[in-house]
Amino acid sequence: KQEVTQIPAALSVPEGENLVLNCSFTDSAIYNLQWFRQDPGKGLTSLLLIQSSQREQTSGRLNASLDKSSGRSTLYIAASQPGDSATYLCAVSSGTYKYIFGTGTRLKVLA
């Protein structure tokens, strides 16, 4: 059974810092992995989608890497801003296309 864990559970950093969010999964047989952002009381915003054959994806200040064999993904946020404050979720999809979500990292960027 696939399990997805995110570390740290919460993170508070001053504005401008570069930071790394971690996601690990127990079953490496994944189809793809996706990082989402969720603001309080809101739905999900997809940030980056990495197919199983890919090693990384970049969008603006965000970079996500995938090491399928070790069951790990990282989300790198460069030059963090207060507007980046949110909960970040990673989710992995297996051959059945169901997404299993991680526990989330609550990020607060202080001005």
Next chain:
Amino acid sequence: GAVVSQHPSWVICKSGTSVKIECRSLDFQATTMFWYRQFPKQSLMLMATSNEGSKATYEQGVEKDKFLINHASLTLSTLTVTSAHPEDSSFYICSARTSGSIDTQYFGPGTRLTVL
């Protein structure tokens, strides 16, 4: 990009009543839709997989008679919470799978259900 909508965005109901939540794929056809629920400060948990024209597949521990799912067309799936109780209060999110060049899912904005 592909858009998935949910209606209503929030609903408050009395205990014992039934509530229907709609999930629509606006600009693509979705043979498969998924329903998730999220309790406060917790992650999303998959409830069921909804396939157009067939019965939904429920995850372990989810009562199929309480959470009725209908996927009558390629653009609409509905989740009906029957005889709702306060413990059913949660954030319900659907996603729709698109099988284009990149097989992925698009998520709806969610529906917040509060049962009094």
